[in-house]
Amino acid sequence: xxxxxxxxxxxxxxxxxxxxxxxxxxxxxxxxxxxxxxxxxxxxxxxxxxxxxxxxxxxxxxxxxxxxxxxxxxxxxxxxxxxxxxxxxxxxxxxxxxxxxxxxxxxxxxxxxxxxxxxxxxxxxxxxxxxxxxxxxxxxxxxxxxxxxxxxxxxxxxxxxxxxxxxxxxxxxxxxxxxxxxxxxxxxxxxxxxxxxxxxxxxxxxxxxxxxxxxxxxxxxxxxxxxxxxxxxxxxxxxxxxxxx
Amino acid sequence: xxxxxxxxxxxxxxxxxxxxxxxxxxxxxxxxxxxxxxxxxxxxxxxxxxxxxxxxxxxxxxxxxxxxxxxxxxxxxxxxxxxxxxxxxxxxxxxxxxxxxxxxxxxxxxxxxxxxxxxxxxxxxxxxxxxxxxxxxxxxxxxxxxxxxxxxxxxxxxxxxxxxxxxxxxxxxxxxxxxxxxxxxxxxxxxxxxxxxxxxxxxxxxxxxxxxxxxxxxxxxxxxx
Amino acid sequence: xxxxxxxxxxxxxxxxxxxxxxxxxxxxxxxxxxxxxxxxxxxxxxxxxxxxxxxxxxxxxxxxxxxxxxxxxxxxxxxxxxxxxxxxxxxxxxxxxxxxxxxxxxxxxxxxxxxxxxxxxxxxxxxxxxxxxxxxxxxxxxxxxxxxxxxxxxxxxxxxxxxxxxxxxxxxxxxxxxxxxxxxxxxxxxxxxxxxxxxxxxxxxxxxxxxxxxxxxx
Numbered sequence: 001x002x003x004x005x006x007x008x009x010x011x012x013x014x015x016x017x018x019x020x021x022x023x024x025x026x027x028x029x030x031x032x033x034x035x036x037x038x039x040x041x042x043x044x045x046x047x048x049x050x051x052x053x054x055x056x057x058x059x060x061x062x063x064x065x066x067x068x069x070x071x072x073x074x075x076x077x078x079x080x081x082x083x084x085x086x087x088x089x090x091x092x093x094x095x096x097x098x099x100x101x102x103x104x105x106x107x108x109x110x111x112x113x114x115x116x117x118x119x120x121x122x123x124x125x126x127x128x129x130x131x132x133x134x135x136x137x138x139x140x141x142x143x144x145x146x147x148x149x150x151x152x153x154x155x156x157x158x159x160x161x162x163x164x165x166x167x168x169x170x171x172x173x174x175x176x177x178x179x180x181x182x183x184x185x186x187x188x189x190x191x192x193x194x195x196x197x198x199x200x201x202x203x204x205x206x207x208x209x210x211x212x213x214x215x216x217x218x219x220x221x222x223x224x225x226x227x228x229x230x231x232x233x234x235x236x237x238x239x240x241x242x243x244x245x
Numbered sequence: 246x247x248x249x250x251x252x253x254x255x256x257x258x259x260x261x262x263x264x265x266x267x268x269x270x271x272x273x274x275x276x277x278x279x280x281x282x283x284x285x286x287x288x289x290x291x292x293x294x295x296x297x298x299x300x301x302x303x304x305x306x307x308x309x310x311x312x313x314x315x316x317x318x319x320x321x322x323x324x325x326x327x328x329x330x331x332x333x334x335x336x337x338x339x340x341x342x343x344x345x346x347x348x349x350x351x352x353x354x355x356x357x358x359x360x361x362x363x364x365x366x367x368x369x370x371x372x373x374x375x376x377x378x379x380x381x382x383x384x385x386x387x388x389x390x391x392x393x394x395x396x397x398x399x400x401x402x403x404x405x406x407x408x409x410x411x412x413x414x415x416x417x418x419x420x421x422x423x424x425x426x427x428x429x430x431x432x433x434x435x436x437x438x439x440x441x442x443x444x445x446x447x448x449x450x451x452x453x454x455x456x457x458x459x460x461x462x463x464x465x466x467x468x469x470x
Numbered sequence: 471x472x473x474x475x476x477x478x479x480x481x482x483x484x485x486x487x488x489x490x491x492x493x494x495x496x497x498x499x500x501x502x503x504x505x506x507x508x509x510x511x512x513x514x515x516x517x518x519x520x521x522x523x524x525x526x527x528x529x530x531x532x533x534x535x536x537x538x539x540x541x542x543x544x545x546x547x548x549x550x551x552x553x554x555x556x557x558x559x560x561x562x563x564x565x566x567x568x569x570x571x572x573x574x575x576x577x578x579x580x581x582x583x584x585x586x587x588x589x590x591x592x593x594x595x596x597x598x599x600x601x602x603x604x605x606x607x608x609x610x611x612x613x614x615x616x617x618x619x620x621x622x623x624x625x626x627x628x629x630x631x632x633x634x635x636x637x638x639x640x641x642x643x644x645x646x647x648x649x650x651x652x653x654x655x656x657x658x659x660x661x662x663x664x665x666x667x668x669x670x671x672x673x674x675x676x677x678x679x680x681x682x683x684x685x686x687x688x
Binding site for chain 2 (some may be wrong): 555
């Protein structure tokens with residue numbers, strides 16, 4: 001991508017991001033209304049189950065975010081677009097955020113349901129590994145001075161991590177089945193069709209919210225870099241003129 | 246073929262350097278020794294508890310020891326800008342990767358072989374019958390650790406806070422290796438039938454294969470601007 | 471034939487631009503000396519020519535091949551002697567040369583290694599670990615690498631630092647030899663007196679801008 005194309009993309013983002021934000025708000029408000037007020041409590045779990053309307057979409061969205069990060073990383077290594085790198089950086093931050101929230105809501109649900117905040121379930125373990133990978137990713141980015149190298153190394157980490165996650169999932173699943181029978185599994189929670197509508201609404205809304213945040217954050221990272229560039233140019237001009245006078 | 250020649254040269258250089266300085270192996274060895282002693286003091290285990298915990302202790306000790314070797318693997322290349330020379334040489338960077346993996350594997354495996362008798366003595370283990378299986382587990386798990394570890398050694402060597410970043414990035418990724426190695430070792434040490442823990446060796450094989458390929462491919466992007 | 475050509479090379483570290491549209495052209499059998507104060511971007515420019523760093527913009531051709539797309543071919547025909555001397559402390563002089571040549575798919579005989587070491591004046595130390603070498607000896611050993619590899623294109627970053635008088639003469643002699651054999655040399659230095667007699671062209675790099683390019687007849 002050259003400069004004019006980047007500018008066009010940035011302008012497109014500027015114009016359309018509001019629609020995504022608005023659609024996200026509508027979907028999620030509708031989903032919350034149906035989920036919290038207009039539907040009966042779950043037959044088995046009671047009111048507690050309602051946190052699922054937030055938890056499940058959060059978990060889905062964090063996987064979506066990491067998939068975006070993975071795709072963007074491959075794209076970056078192939079084409080070396082700085083804007084794609086900004087998008088990856090944005091997606092990584094959002095992956096960490098959504099994963100953390102998914103874990104927290106999962107724990108809040110787990111306490112009354114399983115009578116434990118935490119269990120080494122395959123999903124929980126994969127999610128904590130996902131969180132560790134994305135935090136490592138964000139740390140790695142702050143420890144490299146050359147932005148080109150930063151982008152390249154970060155992309156490599158994202159790709160390796162993406163390949164690793166399914167293996168982590170399977171290994172923990174085998175490990176769990178070995179050590180205790182799956183009496184308490186998330187899979188046991190069946191979803192009746194009445195609950196499906198708010199869940200779908202929330203999932204779509206959360207994905208839209210992610211898209212909106214991704215756009216805002218990508219744009220912001222790009223502009224911050226641009227501002228740094230301007231600052232750098234002005235500073236060196238200033239030093240040059242001082243040296244000449 | 247040029248590819249294998251380069252790989253050979255890298256292995257030759259790393260092994261010869263190590264043979265003369267003994268820097269990596271000796272630091273790995275003494276670190277692991279201390280880890281083992283600290284574990285044996287802090288748990289003050291009886292026979293039964295030892296059987297439960299020993300597999301975990303072995304692999305925690307080996308994984309952390311491996312970190313030391315992996316950290317040094319590319320740090321050596323930073324002295325005198327050798328890394329730049331490696332980057333600027335013609336030919337596939339994959340040959341460098343495989344050479345480094347081989348050397349790192351050799352160091353880690355050698356330390357493990359030297360240390361394992363310590364475990365046998367200190368924790369009174371019974372290994373005679375399952376020795377060949379234990380050897381296989383060690384080979385495969387060490388392969389997995391060095392396959393990913395070599396990539397991350399190269400990735401972290403030119404960044405700030407590299408000593409901290411290597412384990413931070415690497416340990417979450419090798420969770421499957423750790424689980425599989427611990428479970429398989431536990432199975433072998435307690436004398437279970439092989440069929441009961443065979444799946445863990447399969448998992449190790451899958452991990453090794455997948456990450457040899459992925460790391461081999463990704464290494465190009467680490468080494469080449 | 472044009473050996474080294476760089477067109478409008480720019481390099482930014484993030485948004486700090488260190489090179490501004492630098493263009494250089496060096497024919498076979500020519501030597502180009504790049505002068506300039508510290509921090510002018512000389513090393514960055516050499517690293518870009520050495521395919522160690524990608525330019526942000528611009529095109530580089532070494533012997534007619536694109537340095538980004540045909541990296542391997544370019545690397546095989548080129549050698550870059552930088553600040554660091556790329557030597558392993560625990561290996562001796564001969565082993566260091568064997569390793570360095572091995573990575574370039576070359577296997578010089580022990581005989582030619584020994585005679586090259588003699589030529590750079592460290593033949594007596596060929597079995598000594600490089601750990602015990604002085605900076606000047608390391609530089610000589612590095613020169614021996616170039617002599618063994620005989621690259622068509624030679625990039626030198628501050629070739630004269632750390633060398634004594636006879637070492638400098640050796641380096642100058644080798645540069646002249648390379649050039650008369652049809653090679654091309656690009657060197658960066660702040661030492662005009664030592665480089666000027668060898669150079670066919672000279673340029674001054676300042677604040678990332680190549681300012682004056684002068685050529686001398688012959």
